[in-house]
Amino acid sequence: MIQYFKNIEGVTTAVEKADNETWVNILPPLKHEEFAEVANTLEVPIEFLQDSLDIDERSRFEIEDNVKLIVIKTPTENNSFNESDAFYITIPICIILTHNQIVTVNSFENGAIKKFLNTFQNRHADKKSMMVLKIFEKITQAFMEYLKEINHRRNILEQKLYASNRNEELLELMRIQKSLVYFVTALRSNEMLLLKLSRTNFLALNEDEKEVLDDLVVDMSQALEMANIYTNILSSTLDAFASIISNNQNMVLKRLTSITIILQFPVLIASIYGMNVPIPYQHQPHAFYIPIILALSVSIIMAAYFLRKKWF
Template sequence: MIKIFRTIDGHIHQLNEASEGCWVVLANPTATEILETANKYHIDQDDLRAPLDEEERSRIEVEDNYTLILVDIPVIEERNEKDWFGTVPLGIIISEDMIFTVCLEETPVLDAFMDGRVRNFFTYKKTRFILQILYRNASMYLHYLRILDKKSEVMEQKLHGSPKNQEIIELLEMQKSLVYFTTSLRVNEVVLEKLLKVESIKKYPEDTDLLEDVITENKQAIEMAHVYTGILNSMMDTFSSVISNNVNGVMKFLTTITIVMAIPTMVFSAYGMNLNLSGIPFSVSHDGFLIVILISLALSLVVALICSKKDLF
C-alpha cells in the first residue's frame, strides 16, 4: 500500500500524486509497488526491500542520490492468543526532493504524523521530520515498557496465589518482549550516534534541541528496559522458588499421610497372616474386629498428632 502526504498551509493532506516536498508511505508494499517506486524515484530495490525483512539490522547507508536510515520500531503482535510486543525494521529514505518510509506493517509511530497530531511537523523539512520520527519511536518504546511494567505488577500479585503454567508462559513472553526491546534500542542508539556524523543529512541549529531529546529519550528507554529486565529475572527466580516450595509442601503432606496410613496397614497385615487363632490377640472375642479397628485408629491418631506438632502437615 502506498500513501502520499504533503504539508499544505500548515496542515497534512493526502495526495494522489507525489511532488517535491512530499512524504511517500509504503506499508507492506507489493513487489509491483516496490518496482514502480524504485524506477520512478531512482531508488535501489534492495534498499526498498530491506525494511521488509524482520531480521534486517539497523544502519545508515549513504548512496549517490539518497540516504537510507534503518531503525527498529516497537509493534504489538499476538503470541499465545494474547497481545505482546516485538520489533520490526522501519526504513527512512531521504532523497533530494522527498522522504520515503517503508515498513512491513502500519505502525502507530507514523500514524500520528498521518493524522496531523504532531506539532511543528512539515513534510518538506526532512531533517526535522526524521528526528520527529525517531523521537516518536523512542516514546513508543517507553510507552510499551510502562505497559510491560504494569503487567509485571499483575504477575507479581499472582505469585501470592498458586502459580500455574499460564503465569509461567506469560512471564516468558514478557522476557521475550524485553529482549527484543533491549536489542533494538541498542542498535538504534548506534544509528543515532552515526546520524550526528552523516554529512548527507543537513543539520540545522533549530533542530539541535530535538536531536538531544531523541538521544535522551532513547537512552532512558534503554535504562528502563535494563531495569525491567532485572526485575523480571528476579521475579522468575522467585516464581521458581515458590513453585519448588509448593511442591515440597505437597510432598511433605503426602509423606505424612503415608506414614499415618501405614500404622493400620501394618496391624491389618499382621491379622491377615495364616496363624493359629489362639496366638492372635482378640481372636476369640466377640468384639475382636471392632477392638482391632479402634486400636489402629488410636495409633494413627497418636502418630498424626505427633506429626502435627512437628509441622509436617
C-alpha cells in the first residue's frame, strides 16, 4: 500500500500521487509491481525500496544517483503465534531522500511512523533533513517506551515468581530477554549510524540541525544504556532464580533421603523379626509389641537427629 501526504497550509492532506515536497509512505502488503512503479515514478533505485524487506538489514546509509538512502531499526510488537518468540522485535525502516520527496518504506506497521504522521502538519516538507531527524526522534521515543514497558513487565513476572516457581513466568522472562537482545543490537547499530551521520554530515545539516542530531545521539545512547541495564538485571534475575530452584530441589531431595533413612530402620527390624528362625522373646505374651516399640523408638531418635541437623 502506498500513501502520499502533503502539508497544505499546516494541514496533513492525503494526495493521489507524488508531487514536490510530498511524503511517500509505503506500508505492507508490499508488492513488487508497486515497488517498480514507485521506482520509475520517483527515479529511485528499486534496491533501495527492497532493502526494507530484509528484517535483518543493518542500520546504514548510502547514496546513488543523488538519491540518499538511510536504513534505521525501529521496535515493534511481535505478532508471531509461536509462544517461544520474543515479545518485541526490531525491523528496518528505509528513508529515501529523492530530489523532491521523502520516501519511507516499512516491512511492518510501526508506531514511530504513525507518530510522525500525527505531527506531519508541523513539518516543513522542503526541509527534508529535519524531517529525517524527526523520524529518528520518534524511533528513539518508541525504544524508550518499549523499554519501560519491558521493565514493568519484568517486575510483575518477578513478583509472581516469588510466590510460585512456575515454568510459565520463567518462559515469559526468557521471551523478554530475547526482546532485549533485539533492542541492544538495534540500538547499538542505530547509535553507530547517528554518529556516522554526524561525522560525515551526510544530510548536509545546518548548525541548528546538527545540534538536534547531537541530542538524538545522546538520547539513543541513553536508550542503549537502559537496554544494557535491563538485560544485565534480567540475566542476574534468571541466574538467581535458577540457583533458588536448584537449592529448593536439593532441599527436597535431602528431605526425601532423610525420610527414606528413617523408614529403613522399621523395615530392617521387621525383616529381622520376620525370619523363620528362633528369635529372643518369641514366646513372650507381648512379643508382637517388642519390634513395634523398638522400630518406633529408633525412628523417633533418627527423626530428632535430622531435625537437629535441619534436614527438614
